[in-house]
Amino acid sequence: MVILQKPVLSLLENDTPKDCVIKEAREETGYNISNPVKIFEAYMSPGSVTEIMHFFVAEYSNDMKVDEGGGLEEEQEEIEVIEMPFKKAWEMVRTGELKDAKTIMLLQHLKLENIMA
Numbered sequence: 001m002v003i004l005q006k007p008v009l010s011l012l013e014n015d016t017p018k019d020c021v022i023k024e025a026r027e028e029t030g031y032n033i034s035n036p037v038k039i040f041e042a043y044m045s046p047g048s049v050t051e052i053m054h055f056f057v058a059e060y061s062n063d064m065k066v067d068e069g070g071g072l073e074e075e076q077e078e079i080e081v082i083e084m085p086f087k088k089a090w091e092m093v094r095t096g097e098l099k100d101a102k103t104i105m106l107l108q109h110l111k112l113e114n115i116m117a
Helices: 017-029 086-095 101-112
Strands: 002-005 037-043 052-057 081-084
Touching (some): 052 101, 081 086
Antiparallel strands (some): 002 081
């Protein structure tokens, strides 16, 4: 299974990228991940933005779910968490239903590395 969420811009807020992804995963998805693996960095629009995105993957299980996620109310985050089989997420890329570049890049990585079937 993979978790998709509506894209949100999140700055590192003085955390390391790994610490930030652990914190954001809990706030946004409700899962308390412990061992994210950095897979690459990328400029999303190098001609106009200098922000580097750090991409991580992490395993999770139902026992790691600590709350419903959805983001922080004080940050006015309204994040819809969607959990679905990898095959369905990949089909959404193929049909054009899923258009978020960050999510597509992560799904492509999972497929290329044979991490998900």
